[in-house]
Amino acid sequence: MIRVDQVTRRFGTLEAVRGVSFEIGAGEVVGFLGPNGAGKSTLLKMLSTFLLPSTGSIEVAGYDTRRDSIEVRRRIGYLPEHNALFDNMRVRAFLRFMGAARGLEDQAIEQRIEELCERVQLETVLGKRLVECSKGYRQRIGLAAALIHDPPVLLLDEPTHGLDPLQVVAFRKFLAELREGRAILFSSHILAEVAQIATRLLVIQDGQICLDAPLAELNARAGESGQTLEQLVIQAVSTGGAGASQ
Amino acid sequence: MRGLWVVFAREIGDAFDSAVAFVYLIGALVLSCGLFMNEFFLTARLDMAPFFRALAPIAGLLLSALTMRSWAEDLKTRTIEIWMTLPLCIWQVVLGKFLAALSLWAVFLVGTTPIVIMLSSLGSPDLGLIASSYAGAFLLGGLFISVGLFASALSQDQVVAFVISLTLCTLLYASGHAKLVAILDGQMDGLGRGLQAHASALFHYQNFTAGLVSLASTIWFVGLTAVFLGLNGHLVSRLRA
Numbered sequence: 001m002i003r004v005d006q007v008t009r010r011f012g013t014l015e016a017v018r019g020v021s022f023e024i025g026a027g028e029v030v031g032f033l034g035p036n037g038a039g040k041s042t043l044l045k046m047l048s049t050f051l052l053p054s055t056g057s058i059e060v061a062g063y064d065t066r067r068d069s070i071e072v073r074r075r076i077g078y079l080p081e082h083n084a085l086f087d088n089m090r091v092r093a094f095l096r097f098m099g100a101a102r103g104l105e106d107q108a109i110e111q112r113i114e115e116l117c118e119r120v121q122l123e124t125v126l127g128k129r130l131v132e133c134s135k136g137y138r139q140r141i142g143l144a145a146a147l148i149h150d151p152p153v154l155l156l157d158e159p160t161h162g163l164d165p166l167q168v169v170a171f172r173k174f175l176a177e178l179r180e181g182r183a184i185l186f187s188s189h190i191l192a193e194v195a196q197i198a199t200r201l202l203v204i205q206d207g208q209i210c211l212d213a214p215l216a217e218l219n220a221r222a223g224e225s226g227q228t229l230e231q232l233v234i235q236a237v238s239t240g241g242a243g244a245s246q
Numbered sequence: 247m248r249g250l251w252v253v254f255a256r257e258i259g260d261a262f263d264s265a266v267a268f269v270y271l272i273g274a275l276v277l278s279c280g281l282f283m284n285e286f287f288l289t290a291r292l293d294m295a296p297f298f299r300a301l302a303p304i305a306g307l308l309l310s311a312l313t314m315r316s317w318a319e320d321l322k323t324r325t326i327e328i329w330m331t332l333p334l335c336i337w338q339v340v341l342g343k344f345l346a347a348l349s350l351w352a353v354f355l356v357g358t359t360p361i362v363i364m365l366s367s368l369g370s371p372d373l374g375l376i377a378s379s380y381a382g383a384f385l386l387g388g389l390f391i392s393v394g395l396f397a398s399a400l401s402q403d404q405v406v407a408f409v410i411s412l413t414l415c416t417l418l419y420a421s422g423h424a425k426l427v428a429i430l431d432g433q434m435d436g437l438g439r440g441l442q443a444h445a446s447a448l449f450h451y452q453n454f455t456a457g458l459v460s461l462a463s464t465i466w467f468v469g470l471t472a473v474f475l476g477l478n479g480h481l482v483s484r485l486r487a
Contacts, residue, residue: 048331052486073333080331084324086256088264100252101332 001026001153001183002047007056009042009207016042018207019056024183024200026152029175031198031215032187033233039207040187041081044157047185048078060153074102077146081157081187083138087131091122091141094130095148102149109148116144119174135162143171147178154178156186160193172197191230203233211236249334253342257316258349266312267350274308275357282361292371297361298379298455302448305351305383305390306415312350313394314408316343317482321402326485340479344391351387355380375457382454385467389447390415392474399481415447422446 002024009017017039024030034040045051046058049069058065061075086094092113099109117123120140125133133141139162146154159175160168175184175197185202188194194201201218203211211233213221222232261267281304282297289296320326329339365371390411397411398404420426422442430438442449447470450463 045327048327050327050330050486070333070335073331076331078331080324080327082324084327086260086325086328087323088260089256090263093259097252097256098332100255101249101334103248103333 001028001061002185003059004043004047005057005059007043007046007053007058009039009046009051010054016207017046017053020204020207020209021056022202022209022212024185026181026183027179028200029179029184029198030186030200030202031194032185032202032204033189033191033194034187034204035189038204040204041157042207043204044078044081044155044185044187047155048076048080049073050080074149075151076153076155077149077151078154079139079142079146079156079159083142085130085138085141085145088129090127090129091133092126094141095144098145099148104149112148112150113144116147120144121170136164136167139163140167152182154182154184154186156184158188159186160188160190168193191233195229201233203237205237210239249338250342250345253334253339254345254349257343257346261346261350266315267353270308270312271350271354271357274304274354278304278358279361292365292369294361294365294371294376294379295455297358298383301383302386302419302451305387306412306419308354309347309351309387309390310394310397310408310411310415313347313391313398314404314411315398316347316395317399317478318402318404318407321399322404326482330482330486336479336483340395340475340482343395344388344475347391347395348388351391352384355383355387372457375455378457378459379455381459382451382463385454385464385471386447386451389418389467389471389474392471392478393418396474396478396481399478418445418447420448422448422450422452 002022004020004022007017007020008015020039020043032040032044042051046053046065047060049065049072052066060072063071063075065072086097089097095113095116096109099112100106104112113126117126120143122137122140122144125137125141130138130141139159143156143159146156160171163171175186178184179199186197195215198215200214201211202209218229218232222229225232227235278297278301281300282294285296317326320329362371362373362376366373393414394407394411397414398407400410401407427438427442430441432438447467450460450466453460453463
């Protein structure tokens with residue numbers, strides 16, 4: 001579903017992402033972990049086609065993000081880091097717009113809005129302007145917009161940011177239900193959260209992947225060595241990932 | 247075409263929903279019609295020439311204000327990321343925004359037709375001349391909108407976008423002004439006239455307001471509008487690189 005091959009992204013003289021490679025298949029929920037400025041959002045922006053890689057290539061659902069960006073965009077649902085929304089629009093109008101821009105027919109859009117509103121609990125804000133919605137609601141609206149066309153690939157940048165603990169639990173459950181047949185990549189700062197949702201962990205540090213392994217394997221490894229998962233991840237980050245990758 | 251329509255519908259809906267369109271339209275109608283009525287009562291002539299003379303600078307001001315937030319707001323609030331990750335070609339987004347603003351300009355022009363009705367009820371104004379002047383005003387508006395959109399894509403600050411747009415519109419307008427042409431011709435023979443013929447919106451607009459629906463002037467307006475829209479698309483596409 002997702003293939004990242006030796007991708008580097010430069011901003012002037014700064015290399016935000018350096019020679020990153022990985023693949024994500026259908027059914028995988030990959031937690032993307034790393035400190036601020038490590039390159040998580042830059043990589044997600046490249047996967048979403050918002051940015052082009054300086055070198056290397058990215059394929060999403062069999063399409064190259066450079067050559068076939070429109071085809072890639074048809075197949076992804078993307079929740080950006082800051083989740084900017086058209087603030088003057090009303091929630092229902094915004095979701096209709098997102099559905100129409102993704103090529104859905106009117107009837108299908110209304111059906112999806114009903115389904116998603118029930119799943120992420122948006123019924124009470126459908127008539128409100130986006131600017132009037134709380135951070136938690138805005139995050140859920142962004143998620144509904146990303147899912148409106150039922151995409152096979154989901155890219156979520158800090159999806160639980162702004163959600164209260166109950167909403168985080170609901171989101172976790174929701175993501176687990178979405179897993180079937182989809183490739184899901186979501187970023188976070190919080191290891192405990194990632195450990196509860198993901199089936200695989202990708203850790204990025206200074207623009208390079210320093211850990212890439214299934215969560216079950218990491219848990220087993222941590223158990224064998226008498227370490228916690230957190231200690232294992234910190235060790236991988238501090239050693240630059242030597243021996244930790246998949 | 248559907249993608250273009252989706253962008254157009256969002257932009258026009260946004261303009262009317264946030265009352266921006268109403269404020270600009272009413273302000274422009276009051277200003278332009280007020281200026282015309284003042285001249286009309288002074289001269290008592292069944293002629294819309296004063297209206298179309300005053301319209302060109304008003305168009306520069308109004309359309310720079312109308313388009314200044316178009317891309318600047320997207321850049322500032324990061325909603326540009328929505329546009330750039332939807333399965334839409336960049337030309338669909340640029341043209342959708344352009345057509346939405348052009349529709350508002352068309353609504354404004356339609357809003358001035360009571361002047362024509364009033365003049366017709368008082369006598370027999372030259373309706374052919376009025377029609378060609380409206381065609382010129384529509385094309386001039388299209389050009390100024392494309393300039394405004396281009397300026398808006400240059401900065402995330404709406405005020406900066408407005409100043410750039412107004413400066414460009416003023417240059418396009420003033421380069422055809424008789425006094426400036428004479429000054430430039432005085433400096434270098436033919437410079438003013440050359441600039442007027444090739445780079446002046448006023449010169450081509452005046453063809454229309456003189457009743458001359460010229461193919462060359464139409465091509466000039468459409469061509470330059472396309473150039474600014476192309477530059478706009480290029481600027482936005484470059485954000486990915």
